[in-house]
Amino acid sequence: MTHTVEDGHRLDRFRELWGEIAPIGRDERSGGYLRYAFTEPELRLREWFREQADARAMPVTGDGNGNLFAWWGDPDAGGAVLTGSHFDSVPHGGAYDGPLGIVSAWLAVDELRAAGVTPSRPLVVGAFVEEEGARFGVPCLGSRLLTGQIDADRAGRLRDAAGVSFAEALGARPAGADPGLLGRFGAFVELHVEQGRALVDQNAPVAVASAIWPHGRWRLDFTGEGNHAGTTRMADRRDPMLTYAFTVLAANKEARLRDAHATVGRVVVEPNATNAVPSRVTGWLDARAAEPDTLDGLVEAVRVKAGERARRDGTEVTLTEESATPLVAFDGGLADRLARLLAAPVLPTGAGHDAGVLAAHVPTAMLFVRNPTGVSHSPAESATDADCAAGVVALARVLAELLR
Numbered sequence: 001m002t003h004t005v006e007d008g009h010r011l012d013r014f015r016e017l018w019g020e021i022a023p024i025g026r027d028e029r030s031g032g033y034l035r036y037a038f039t040e041p042e043l044r045l046r047e048w049f050r051e052q053a054d055a056r057a058m059p060v061t062g063d064g065n066g067n068l069f070a071w072w073g074d075p076d077a078g079g080a081v082l083t084g085s086h087f088d089s090v091p092h093g094g095a096y097d098g099p100l101g102i103v104s105a106w107l108a109v110d111e112l113r114a115a116g117v118t119p120s121r122p123l124v125v126g127a128f129v130e131e132e133g134a135r136f137g138v139p140c141l142g143s144r145l146l147t148g149q150i151d152a153d154r155a156g157r158l159r160d161a162a163g164v165s166f167a168e169a170l171g172a173r174p175a176g177a178d179p180g181l182l183g184r185f186g187a188f189v190e191l192h193v194e195q196g197r198a199l200v201d202q203n204a205p206v207a208v209a210s211a212i213w214p215h216g217r218w219r220l221d222f223t224g225e226g227n228h229a230g231t232t233r234m235a236d237r238r239d240p241m242l243t244y245a246f247t248v249l250a251a252n253k254e255a256r257l258r259d260a261h262a263t264v265g266r267v268v269v270e271p272n273a274t275n276a277v278p279s280r281v282t283g284w285l286d287a288r289a290a291e292p293d294t295l296d297g298l299v300e301a302v303r304v305k306a307g308e309r310a311r312r313d314g315t316e317v318t319l320t321e322e323s324a325t326p327l328v329a330f331d332g333g334l335a336d337r338l339a340r341l342l343a344a345p346v347l348p349t350g351a352g353h354d355a356g357v358l359a360a361h362v363p364t365a366m367l368f369v370r371n372p373t374g375v376s377h378s379p380a381e382s383a384t385d386a387d388c389a390a391g392v393v394a395l396a397r398v399l400a401e402l403l404r
């Protein structure tokens with residue numbers, strides 16, 4: 001591969017802008033990020049977003065749901081091309097999941113301007129709030145609110161672990177669906193770090209997304225009888241931890257049987273004492289599959305197995321859906337067009353994105369940037385500066401194509 005002066009300049013520009021946000025919300029111990037919606041690091045990132053918009057003379061508007069939009073061109077012109085992603089992270093998440101799409105968006109604007117492009121329709125850089133659902137429990141909360149996929153009152157009442165509601169964090173009841181704003185967007189492109197190893201395997205820096213697996217979150221409440229660990233005979237126990245543990249293994253087995261994915265990555269135990277049989281265990285099941293029927297079958301199997309086991313353990317279990325995202329097939333014509341333009345592979349993903357929510361309302365595409373470790377939702381998530389710079393070039397080309 002040959003490197004031109006321009007490539008070197010692009011690398012420098014990427015490193016410079018990336019370096020501005022890299023320290024924000026970074027946990028020194030884990031090397032991961034704690035950037036929860038409306039907490040201090042995320043508020044600083046929002047401030048940084050406004051500074052970037054000001055520096056490019058792009059006025060920022062909000063939608064009353066916590067999402068931000070910076071406009072190059074007259075919002076009333078219609079047919080706007082939106083690009084961007086989210087700032088928030090999972091607990092100890094990687095650097096790239098979300099912010100790479102926003103940094104790349106600013107740099108793509110710079111590329112277009114340097115190339116003398118005068119868009120005939122508005123170009124908008126967006127930042128969506130609470131994409132991970134790490135603080136309030138529902139992923140893609142900002143895009144769900146904007147599109148009306150979640151009721152504004154319900155969203156406003158969602159609470160974080162400290163009892164603060166989304167409405168309190170936002171400072172107002174969320175505004176909810178805004179068909180007028182959505183109607184101004186003619187296309188949405190979200191650039192995102194790849195969250196698996198497909199691009200490493202295919203030896204390509206950038207890909208176009210074809211689909212997002214249907215997925216969701218279910219809360220499993222296991223209840224039993226809290227009691228003394230030393231004095232309660234084993235036969236007399238009603239221990240919800242046992243039912244929980246069995247259910248985690250069953251979910252793993254049922255997912256493997258179906259080529260699907262099941263994860264229990266979060267658990268809360270009450271009273272959470274070493275010397276007490278727990279009274280209650282709450283676990284959250286994240287389940288995903290390529291096909292909706294497979295996902296339904298998986299969740300039903302987990303429900304049935306957990307119930308059977310609860311009867312044996314003398315405990316009770318309930319399974320409650322907390323969020324669900326249907327299969328997203330991105331606009332096939334658009335994906336093929338962009339894949340041809342970039343000579344890039346096309347891949348599906350098991351990860352959720354605001355692009356998946358917007359896709360039901362606006363022609364939407366996603367670009368993925370290679371991740372050498374293939375790891376995500378972990379500090380080990382990675383991307384090389386050169387691939388990130390290649391992502392910026394790809395995004396700028398895509399935007400130029402859509403702005404024509």
Ligand code: GLV
Nearest residue numbers: 132350351352353
């Ligand atoms: C969001 O990143 C998800 O796929 O869980």
Ligand code: MN
Nearest residue numbers: 090097132377
């Ligand atoms: Mn994520």
Ligand code: MN
Nearest residue numbers: 097098131192
């Ligand atoms: Mn993301």
Ligand code: MN
Nearest residue numbers: 131351352353
């Ligand atoms: Mn995501």
